[in-house]
Amino acid sequence: MKPYQITLILKDQKDTAEIDKTIGQMGEILKNQLIGQKTLVYPIKKQTIGFFYKVDVNLEADKIGELRQTLLRQPEVLRYILSHQPAPNIAPMPRKIVDKAIRQLAEKEAKKAVSEVSEEPVTKKVEKPKIEVAEKSMKLEEKERQKILDEKLKELLEE
Numbered sequence: 675m676k677p678y679q680i681t682l683i684l685k686d687q688k689d690t691a692e693i694d695k696t697i698g699q700m701g702e703i704l705k706n707q708l709i710g711q712k713t714l715v716y717p718i719k720k721q722t723i724g725f726f727y728k729v730d731v732n733l734e735a736d737k738i739g740e741l742r743q744t745l746l747r748q749p750e751v752l753r754y755i756l757s758h759q760p761a762p763n764i765a766p767m768p769r770k771i772v773d774k775a776i777r778q779l780a781e782k783e784a785k786k787a788v789s790e791v792s793e794e795p796v797t798k799k800v801e802k803p804k805i806e807v808a809e810k811s812m813k814l815e816e817k818e819r820q821k822i823l824d825e826k827l828k829e830l831l832e833e
Contacts, residue, residue: 675701675732675734676732676735676758677731677732678731678732678738678756678757679756679759680728680731681726681727681728681755681757682727683752683753684724685724686750687708687725689751690708690725693727693748693751694706696744697731700737700740700741701731702731703729704732705730706727706728706730707728707729708727709726710725711725711726712726718752718753719752721752724752741756
């Protein structure tokens with residue numbers, strides 16, 4: 675089943691229950707909302723006022739044609755539009771933010787572990803959990819730093 679949104683223009687506000695019943699037979703209604711009464715710019719089926727109604731529904735692909743035909747035959751429906759609702763696109767978080775969040779979580783866990791220990795003096799140091807991603811980035815930074823220092827040392831020795 676895929677999510678769809680159906681926006682309808684109805685003749686009367688009372689027709690929403692009948693529309694819900696019709697759509698409910700075809701699929702699962704997730705949410706419905708009466709948007710309100712609007713004066714139409716031009717008459718549709720000799721009506722100058724329409725009630726806008728929005729329905730979010732899960733439908734099988736083979737039921738869409740049947741639903742369209744059913745809505746066209748209903749006299750209380752002036753117009754409708756059926757659109758597919760794509761899944762929200764969630765962009766991946768930048769690596770630095772993820773690394774920072776992991777470090778903060780590890781620090782919180784370490785502090786929590788320390789606070790749970792009894793009030794007796796602690797002789798051992800509590801080791802923070804190691805983070806592989808952060809270690810890799812630190813190793814790369816150290817190597818780059820070491821290369822720069824080696825180059826500067828060579829320049830000084832040549833002079």
